[in-house]
Amino acid sequence: xxxxxxxxxxxxxxxxxxxxxxxxxxxxEPRIVYGLTLMPSGFDPHLNASAExxxxxxxxxxxxxxxxxxxxxxxxxLASQWEISADGRTYTFNLRTDVVFHDGTPxxxxxxxxxxxxxxxxDNGSQKARFMLGPLTGYEVLDDHTIRLILSEPYAxxxxxLSQVYLGIASPTQLAEYDNATYQFHQVxxxxxxxxxxxxxxxxxxxxxxxxxxxxxxxxLPDNPVQTIEFRFFEDPPTxxxxxxxxxxxxxxxxxxxxxxLLSGNPExxxxxxxIPGQPLQFxxxxxRFPTDSLTxxxxxxxxxxxxxxxxxxxxxFSPIAYGPLTAVTDDYYPQVADTYPYDIAQAQALLSxxxxxxxxxxxxxxxxxxxxxxxxxxxxxxxxxxASSAGLPLKLTMVIPPWGQIPQVAQLIQSQWRQVGxxxxxxxxxGLGQLREAAAEGTYNxxxxxxxxxxxxxxxxxFLSDGALNWTRYSDVELDTYxxxxxRETDPARRSAFYAAAQTRIMEQALILPIRDYVxxxxxxxxxxxxxxxxxxxxxxxxxxxxxxxxx
Amino acid sequence: MWRFMRDRLxxxxxxxxxxxxxxxxxxxxxxxxxxxxxxxxxxxxxxxIAARRAAMGLESxxxxxxxxxxxxxIRGDLGYxxxxxxxxxxxIGEQLGATISLASAALFIAIILGLALGMIEALYWPRxxxxxxxxxxxxxxxxxxxxxxxxxxxxxxxxxxLLPATGSGSPIHLLLPAGxxxxxxxxxxxxxxxxxLRRIQEAPFVRTAYAKGLRSSQILFSHVLRASFPPIxxxxxxQTGFLLGGTVITExxxxxxxxxxxxxxxxxxxxxxxxxxxxxxxxxxxxxxNTLADIGHGLLDxxxxxxxxx
Numbered sequence: 001x002x003x004x005x006x007x008x009x010x011x012x013x014x015x016x017x018x019x020x021x022x023x024x025x026x027x028x029e030p031r032i033v034y035g036l037t038l039m040p041s042g043f044d045p046h047l048n049a050s051a052e053x054x055x056x057x058x059x060x061x062x063x064x065x066x067x068x069x070x071x072x073x074x075x076x077x078l079a080s081q082w083e084i085s086a087d088g089r090t091y092t093f094n095l096r097t098d099v100v101f102h103d104g105t106p107x108x109x110x111x112x113x114x115x116x117x118x119x120x121x122x123d124n125g126s127q128k129a130r131f132m133l134g135p136l137t138g139y140e141v142l143d144d145h146t147i148r149l150i151l152s153e154p155y156a157x158x159x160x161x162l163s164q165v166y167l168g169i170a171s172p173t174q175l176a177e178y179d180n181a182t183y184q185f186h187q188v189x190x191x192x193x194x195x196x197x198x199x200x201x202x203x204x205x206x207x208x209x210x211x212x213x214x215x216x217x218x219x220x221l222p223d224n225p226v227q228t229i230e231f232r233f234f235e236d237p238p239t240x241x242x243x244x245x246x247x248x249x250x251x252x253x254x255x256x257x258x259x260x261x262l263l264s265g266n267p268e269x270x271x272x273x274x275x276i277p278g279q280p281l282q283f284x285x286x287x288x289r290f291p292t293d294s295l296t297x298x299x300x301x302x303x304x305x306x307x308x309x310x311x312x313x314x315x316x317x318f319s320p321i322a323y324g325p326l327t328a329v330t331d332d333y334y335p336q337v338a339d340t341y342p343y344d345i346a347q348a349q350a351l352l353s354x355x356x357x358x359x360x361x362x363x364x365x366x367x368x369x370x371x372x373x374x375x376x377x378x379x380x381x382x383x384x385x386x387x388a389s390s391a392g393l394p395l396k397l398t399m400v401i402p403p404w405g406q407i408p409q410v411a412q413l414i415q416s417q418w419r420q421v422g423x424x425x426x427x428x429x430x431x432g433l434g435q436l437r438e439a440a441a442e443g444t445y446n447x448x449x450x451x452x453x454x455x456x457x458x459x460x461x462x463x464f465l466s467d468g469a470l471n472w473t474r475y476s477d478v479e480l481d482t483y484x485x486x487x488x489r490e491t492d493p494a495r496r497s498a499f500y501a502a503a504q505t506r507i508m509e510q511a512l513i514l515p516i517r518d519y520v521x522x523x524x525x526x527x528x529x530x531x532x533x534x535x536x537x538x539x540x541x542x543x544x545x546x547x548x549x550x551x552x553x
Numbered sequence: 554m555w556r557f558m559r560d561r562l563x564x565x566x567x568x569x570x571x572x573x574x575x576x577x578x579x580x581x582x583x584x585x586x587x588x589x590x591x592x593x594x595x596x597x598x599x600x601x602i603a604a605r606r607a608a609m610g611l612e613s614x615x616x617x618x619x620x621x622x623x624x625x626x627i628r629g630d631l632g633y634x635x636x637x638x639x640x641x642x643x644x645i646g647e648q649l650g651a652t653i654s655l656a657s658a659a660l661f662i663a664i665i666l667g668l669a670l671g672m673i674e675a676l677y678w679p680r681x682x683x684x685x686x687x688x689x690x691x692x693x694x695x696x697x698x699x700x701x702x703x704x705x706x707x708x709x710x711x712x713x714x715l716l717p718a719t720g721s722g723s724p725i726h727l728l729l730p731a732g733x734x735x736x737x738x739x740x741x742x743x744x745x746x747x748x749x750l751r752r753i754q755e756a757p758f759v760r761t762a763y764a765k766g767l768r769s770s771q772i773l774f775s776h777v778l779r780a781s782f783p784p785i786x787x788x789x790x791x792q793t794g795f796l797l798g799g800t801v802i803t804e805x806x807x808x809x810x811x812x813x814x815x816x817x818x819x820x821x822x823x824x825x826x827x828x829x830x831x832x833x834x835x836x837x838x839x840x841x842x843n844t845l846a847d848i849g850h851g852l853l854d855x856x857x858x859x860x861x862x863x
Contacts, residue, residue, distance in 0.1 A: 039814060041587075041822050042637040049591050125605055125638075127591040181639040200647055201810030202721060232720065233814075236806045238703045239719065243808070246711045248719050432821040434585045441584065469599070 027196065027207050028227035030548035032529065034541075035234040035243065035252030043198060044184040045166045046119050049128035051453065051539050054165040055253075056204050056231050058540035061168025061189035064093055064112070065159055066216035067455065067536035072331060074159050075217050078107065078169055078190065088154030088491040095145040099214050101171035102194045109147040113139060114172035116149075124180055132161035154489045156496055160331075160456040164537065192219065192544035193229065204231040206543070215544060222531045222547030229543060244269060244524050251525035251532065251541075257316035257406070260522045272523040273318050276538035277330040278453030280322030281405060283514040284463070285447055288474040291368075291395065292446040296355045298511035301447075302341040304348035304421045305414055311517050314409045318522055322515035325460060325507045329518070329538070332457040332487075332500035340508045348421050357395060357422070365394040366422035396424040397446040400439045403429055407449050410516055440472045447514065448472050455537055457500045458488050464507060473512045480506050561847070565840035572836035573829060577622055580825040581615060587635040587824040609635070622829075631830035636822060641830035644815060651721060652811035655734065655803065656796050658727050662735030663742055663796075664789060670739060671746025671785075675754070676773075686743070693740030698799055702733045702806040719808035730807040734799050738792050745788040749781035756780070782853050790846035797835055 036055055042048035045057050064079040079093040099107035116139055119129045134155035140148045151158070161167055171188035178186050187195045192215060193206040206229045234240045234252055241259040243249040245266070255263065255271075263269050285292045285301070292298055307321045320328060324337030352366065359367040370391040399414075401407045408429055415425040428445075430436050440448055450470065452459050461484050462468045466476040480503060487499035507513065521539065525532050531545035588609065592602050606612050610621070625632060631641035670686045670693075677683035692701075709729060710718035716729050753759065754777055762772045801813035812831060819827035 039818055041634070041818055041824060044637075048636070122601075122604070123608075125588075125592075181633075181637060184637070199810065200644070201814050202651070232808055234719070234808055236699070236703075236808075239706060239806055239808060242703070242706045242711045243719050246714065246718065248710070248717060432823075434587070434590045434821075434823040437590060438584050 027205070030224065030226050030550070031228035031230065032226050032250040032546070032548070033248065034229050034231045035240055035249040036231050037234060037240070037252070037254040039201060039233040039235060042184060043204070044180070044187070045168055046115070046129045046170070047124060047126050047180060048184075049166075054537075054540045056193075056195075056206055056229070056543075057168065057187065057189075058165045058191075058535060059193040059543040060187055060191045060195050060206065061165055061170065062099070062191050062214070063164065063168055064095075064162045066218075067160070067163045068216075068218055069534065069536045069542075070218070072455065072536055074163065077163070077216050078112075078214070082159075084491065088156075088489070089151045091149045091151075091158060092142070093147050093149070095147065096214055097145055099190050100211065101173070101190050102188045102209060103171050103173055105171045105173045105188075107169070107190055108144045109141045110144070111172045112147050112169060113141055114175055115167075115169050118170075118175055119167070129166040132157075132164065132166055134158060134161070154491055156488060156491055157456040157458040160454075165540065190214070196228075201233070205229070206231070212544070219542065219544045220531075222545055224548050224550060226529070226543070226546040226548050229546075241524070244526070247526065250529055251523065253521050253523045253539075255522040255524045257314065257318050257522065260318060260524065261316045263524055268527050270525055270527050270529075270532075272525060272532050272534075274521045274523060274534050274538050275320070275327065275329045276453050276519040276521055277327055277455040277536075278459060278519065279325060279451035279463075280327050280518050281407065281410065281449070281516040282322070282325070282451050283399065283447040283449050283516070284472045285512060285514060286443070286445055286472070286474055287510075287512065289443065289446055292397070294355055295511060296351050299341065300348040300351040300421070301418070301423075302511055302514050303344045303351070304418055304423070305514060305516075306343050306417050307516055308343065309417070310410055310413050314406050314413065315517055315520075319517040319520045322518050323508075324504045324515060325464070325513055326457060326500075326504060327518035330457060331455055332497045334501040334504040336501075337504050337508045341511075345421060352421065360422055361394050363394075364419075364422055365396075365424050368393050368395055394424055395422065396426060398426050398428060398444060400428045400430060400436065400445040400448040402432065402436050402449060405519070411449070440470075443474070451519070453519070453537070453539065460484060460500075460503060460507075461488060464503070464512070475510065475512050477506070477510070480510075561840075561844045565837070565844065568840045569833060569836045573622075573626060573833050574619075576829050576832040577619060580828060581618065583823075585823055586611070587822045590823060591636065626833065631833065632826040634819075634827050635824050641826050644827060645812065645830055645834060648810055648812045648815045651809060652800055652804075652813065654727060655731055655800055655809065655811060658731035659734035659738060659799070659803075660789075660792075660796060662731055663738035663792070666735060667739035667742025667789075668746055668785070670743035672750060674743065674747040675750035690740055690743045690747075693737050694744070696737075698733060698737055698802045699806055701736065702730075702803065705729055705733050706806070721809050730803050730809060733807075734796070734803045737799060738796055741788050741792055741795070742785065746781070746785050749784045750777060753777050753781040779853065783850050786846050786849050786853065790843050793839055793842045794835075797838070 036052050038050070038052040040048060040050035040053045043053050043057070045053055045061070062078045064077055065074045065082065066077040067073065068075050078096055078099060080096050082091060082093045084091055095107070095109055095112070101107060105111070118124060119126050120133065120136065134157065135152040136149060137152045138150050140150065142148055168189055174186055174188040175183065185198050192209055192212040194209050196205040196207050198204045208225065208227045232249070234243060234249060237256045240252045241255055241263065244252055260271055264271055285298050287293055311317060311319050311321050323340065324334065326333045356369040357366040359369065361367055368391050399411055401411050411427045415427060418425055428439070430439055436448065436450060439445060450472065462470045464480055465471065465484055466481050483499045483503040483506065487496050487503065490496040490499060528549040528551065530547040530549060533542045533545055534540060535542060588605055589602050592605060603612070610618065633640055634644060670690050673686040674683050674690065678687070706718040706729065709716045717726050718729055720726050759772060759777060762776055800811055801817050804811040804813040805817070815827065816831045819831065
């Protein structure tokens with residue numbers, strides 16, 4: 001009796017647990033499954049920093065302005081027009097009068113104010129949105145449909161910030177009703193899709209907002225629009241491709257390049273490679289540790305790296321080679337950096353012998369000569385790491401890498417390429433951003449891989465200002481600081497571009513980074529999905545434009 | 554019996570205290586945390602980050618933080634996630650159901666499969682059914698879950714379209730992930746079953762049973778199996794640890810929600826209150842399962858009961 005009842009109880013628990021999962025409502029068709037590749041820890045765009053949250057939520061919220069994905073130009077969103085004062089310190093927005101939130105709350109200047117209050121309140125601990133507002137000090141509600149934002153100093157990236165989902169405008173009614181921990185489950189915006197439910201770790205469901213009639217110029221309603229989208233978390237890359245082939249997911253990003261190559265022969269699947277603006281896959285070189293403290297050595301390392309081979313073998317030619325600190329689709333990208341360091345082993349070797357690396361050991365690794373003087377370093381940035389005296393030992397570099405973005409494979413390929421010029425590399429892989437940051441703080445690396453995304457070139461500040469929070473090159477230079485600071489305050493686009501051109505040139509002249517490839521998000525979708533397009537930041541789909549070709553399933 | 558229960562309860566409490574204290578110390582002594590990482594990515598200055606950490610009580614001396622943590626733990630309060638500011642109890646509660654169904658289904662499959670493979674190996678070796686069972690057993694023990702998992706999706710879902718690979722919602726969705734996880738858990742169970750069966754088969758009382766003229770099926774089911782069960786029960790209980798670890802990878806490959814996913818992300822994001830919460834939960838589960846196994850031992854093996862009573 002005991003054995004049987006134990007078995008029955010087990011089965012009962014099992015069935016009960018399974019049944020609890022089937023809460024899916026009868027939502028309008030056509031319905032698709034969208035595969036997310038990461039599970040964000042929090043889904044609140046005002047408070048959390050994940051890029052993945054924007055994939056669904058970009059279409060739940062509207063923003064005051066939008067950026068046209070084709071031209072990058074700012075176009076009206078919830079604001080029908082705006083005016084920037086001559087000193088660049090006040091922005092006045094005239095708001096649309098015909099917009100309502102999904103819960104029926106009318107959209108107006110007070111709603112924008114409530115959102116700004118929430119984002120800027122330090123108690124709410126915003127991880128990203130707050131910092132995107134830069135030197136914002138306050139706002140003035142001029143009338144029901146006019147609001148003025150006030151800055152303490154000019155801040156050129158503001159419009160780009162306001163065009164992003166992190167500054168999407170939420171219903172003040174909902175914000176008042178829920179607290180910081182619970183709002184993410186009850187998000188209400190004015191966008192083309194409404195949020196139906198969010199079950200952490202399992203799914204997030206959106207359904208079309210039938211009232212939506214205030215989209216930006218590049219939102220177009222397709223024939224047979226997709227009505228319901230279920231987002232699920234496909235964190236394991238092989239599962240992504242297999243699920244796409246079996247039809248369990250209809251669109252998914254970050255397909256592995258090798259899988260994409262295989263899928264390109266499948267007529268039922270279409271590939272959408274999207275270049276992502278921001279920084280390329282790059283290694284930051286530690287300018288305060290031997291031997292990368294020497295400019296000549298840093299230059300030799302770039303020259304000794306065969307980026308074409310990396311792009312070909314690891315990225316299957318889906319990614320362009322990167323030459324500078326910004327990808328080619330980023331605002332103010334300076335194309336002239338492309339000529340600085342071609343692949344040239346002979347030149348790399350010549351540079352290395354010029355600084356004294358001439359002897360090789362039995363394995364062909366260069367020996368660190370005795371009596372070698374470290375290159376004089378610039379003004380100290382943070383804690384100085386003493387340049388290790390490894391005279392008489394084989395030349396060995398330490399490379400710290402995260403596990404994502406095929407960086408481990410890239411690191412291995414570089415390791416074998418540099419072996420040819422006589423440099424040994426020790427690769428240290430860490431688990432995530434936190435662990436990477438700890439390694440950076442320790443400072444015992446020569447190269448460390450990290451890059452951020454964003455359309456506005458101001459993202460260089462964190463990495464290259466002397467006091468930048470991510471100045472992992474530990475480089476400190478008044479000239480570079482001036483270019484970056486001036487660019488951040490400059491509101492004239494042409495002059496701003498010139499500052500960034502100078503900054504990019506300086507970064508490459510000093511060989512602060514080893515750029516590898518421009519990031520390309522390889523999206524795959526069933527051929528029955530139409531209108532697949534992405535926004536100006538590259539990551540976020542324009543779900544409004546998604547349509548479905550009907551046919552038998 | 555009461556003394557037994559009291560001892561077990563004490564051991565359980567000690568285990569939970571030890572595991573959570575160790576986890577607390579290790580996590581606090583590691584540099585970095587979720588708040589710092591996220592705010593840094595957002596562009597916050599070090600001063601802003603320090604203020605935020607102070608507001609969350611993370612700048613207080615370690616002993617004070619520890620006492621606070623213990624007092625909360627006694628009240629059953631596991632604190633709040635650094636990242637989402639939700640109570641850890643709620644985060645675990647949301648994911649518990651999915652993991653219980655995966656783990657119990659996998660365990661169910663593992664027990665059936667493990668016993669079957671072990672018995673076939675013990676009884677049919679070296680004929681072909683024994684060879685096949687042995688090969689499967691080695692595969693279950695040696696192959697990594699992500700390999701068999703991906704293979705299972707490719708064969709049963711992409712190629713044969715028999716079973717859905719991903720998602721939850723119906724028992725059908727549970728079959729592939731529970732099957733794969735159960736297969737790997739079955740490996741150790743099969744090995745212990747085989748060894749234990751072989752050992753008992755050679756015992757004098759079995760020879761006596763044969764000599765008495767009992768049918769071999771009768772001997773197997775009512776004498777040998779019962780006598781070989783205690784070590785099998787122990788290995789099943791010990792496999793809970795492996796099972797909990799296996800859910801992490803299984804949940805990821807098969808796109809399922811659950812505690813494993815929660816833990817994996819909390820570790821990578823350095824969301825320490827969530828990590829601690831899951832450690833406490835795992836310690837409790839492990840202790841409870843092993844207590845049940847000990848009780849089971851007593852029921853199965855009269856010698857143990859007699860020893861205690863005397």
